[in-house]
Amino acid sequence: MLPSDRQQPGTPIELRQGTEAPSRRIARAESGTFRVFDARLRFCAQRAEPPYPVVRFLSRRNAVPLNFRITPALRAWLRFLLAAAWFSTFAGMAHAQNKCSATGVMAGEKFAVNNCAAALLTDQNSVTLWFNESPITPQEIEAFQVSAYADSAKGGKDRTMLLVAFCPGGGQATASAGAIKSIDLGMTHAKSAMAGAQWVVEATKDFKVETISGEVKPGGKLTGRITGRRSSDGRPYAWELTFDVTLPAKEAAAGVACGK
8 A cells, every 4th residue: 555545534535536636525434434425526427538537445444445437338337237226126116015815726725825916918908917826026027027927837846826817997998897708817736736727717607806996007006806616627626816916017018818
């Protein structure tokens, strides 16, 4: 370390700009940690002209300074990271607001899941809900919002999950119980590969919409409760779906078609 790099207690830390730095600077010591701020740093970064600002950090007293230059490429990369972090946070917040549960039996095997995600096919006003036993990661949420599809296995293990695709308003933007005539229903159970099923179930015969309300649009809220029952090869299936979800801002590339 050069003698000039040593800082005495109470002495401001110099932030070099390639030439003599201006006098406008703030140096503050907190628990032996120095933090440096220079008003010209932002100005030079915005100009994107050399000499690029040199930022020096002294993590602790008498530590070796760490220097780096804020170049246009670095600034662009930082902006990308900030945008990605903001989007992930927004998607996570929207997902955290979703409340749902699905209970019932698949071929006699009981199930209970309380994690979900939603996908929206805007031009058809159709929605796909994914009910999953284990927590759904932000990456899985983003993928589902685009594809309206979730794999029935993860890490080589089967999932207990349901995929429920339907037209909440029968093709219209306002959800209505009487407008839902059919549901594309897919079910898999982690404990029994043979319990899985894929059907198009019919209203009244196979299921009943107890309640539903909301607007089928990006960012819209959709709340409802749907119950159903049927059998396959003598094996009983039953489901009770409750959901209170915020539809995503982005549009999915797939979904069920709704007659308008």
